[in-house]
Amino acid sequence: MSLNNAMLEKYRNNFLQEVAGNVEQGDWVKMCMQCGVCAGSCPLGDAWEHSPQKIFMMIRANRREQVLSSDSMWMCTSCYHCVVRCPRGLPIPHIMHGLASYAKRLGLAPKSNPTLWFAEVFWNNMLKKGRVNELKLGLSLYFKDGFASGIKQAMAHQKLGINMLKAKRMAPMDMFAGHAIKDIFGLHKMIRKAQEIEAAKLEANSK
Amino acid sequence: MAKFEYSYYPGCSSQTGASSSNLMRSVDTMCEELDLKLNPIPDWNCCSASIGYGSGNVLPRLSLSARNIALSEQHNPNQDIVATCAACWLSTRETAERLHQDENMFKDVNTALAEARLTLTNKTPIRHMAEVLIEDVGYESLARGVKKPLQGIRIAGYVGCQTNRPFGIAGESFENPLYLDKLVESLGGDSVPTYEKKVQCCGGALAFSEPEKSQAMIHGIIEAAYDNGADMIVTPCPLCQTNVEIYQDVINAKFGSKFEMPVVYYSQLISVAYGRNSKDAALDGQLIRAKKLESFAG
């Protein structure tokens, strides 16, 4: 059985409980008093189909599909405006991040969302050498929608690239070398272990 | 012996040849002048910033910062960790606090760290360079060392998000932090306390994935600086600096504006005010040259 189905089966009609048990800082959701301060604080507010306030309400109303397949949580910039204003002290961005990555794990996240895509490219880029390779990261951004569009993008940003080169804030040799940590082997082993522990917990929770 | 000593890591964007290498260069100069010694954390890794959640979930993501803290405890014992990057500071401090609150998570992180032959005791204070300047050095002693007061430069203090929230600087408000203004005044410059976009989000990592939405916010940040008669913007955050500086051409084309607003780091202001030249202050790393500041730097 897929993890999604197992979770569905286990929690049946209690999405609030599912979130509390499986989503980063999810046990805070029940503390929300629906004041709307977070909704009014969000810098990308207009881009959110459902504000954090609404998401918390939908969780309580068991709108599982609708929440997890939403691209709203992927709009969180981690600006922490809401956190310092929320009268109940909810760690809102962490819950948004938690919902987003939980949805991704269950295979319900919107696959074409650009931030989901970027998060993955960033993570893989960073993990490869233990440090970000900005040059390759930038190029993956340009070539996101295929080769032709990538060339167009790169041409459009040519001036920016040249200026960054001149200011020594971009290094062409990073295409081949770039910054790396020494104990990359240890780092990878550590990450694998952490992933294993996390996956095992989720698996156990779904039973 | 230096006056103060810290354990430190610059973060990916501040390494040689990276987008904020001018931050690192000017921080080095500033620390020379202020007699602060930064001891690098050997073999530090990326913290995965605020976008790490998407693929890193919780434990793998926290392990990244935990590794840095563990390395610091091992190689630079009894030294506070100091970060200059807002995202590094936030990730590291958030990790330390989460692991204080959650004993199981702390155990799990140590199980993961053991694979890299490391252990975390998690007793190290995690601080931002701005805290070092304000709390350890202090405005008054900072002002005492000024050789070239930045007289007549109007500098809008753009604090941004993550240097300000959720942790912030002790004694400052989240909605209207004043420390950059006080810093500018200490250096003899003119602060712009009415700058209303000082805590506006620039989009952070979403400047890459949602450029349209972010650029609209960046437009507002720059426009407000012009409205307030600022000559330049100063910021403590590498991503704020990059986002607000480098897309001005793109924004001009889109919004029909004529922006050419320099965006510098506090460390560059301090380096120049302490008599160092443009190169030491890394002013050659600007895309939009800070000419008024250069005229002081010689």
Ligand code: SF4
């Ligand atoms: S600010 Fe806090 S309490 Fe108010 S709606 Fe948002 S999460 Fe709920």
Ligand code: SF4
């Ligand atoms: S941290 Fe995220 S949810 Fe909170 S105000 Fe900022 S963008 Fe919105």
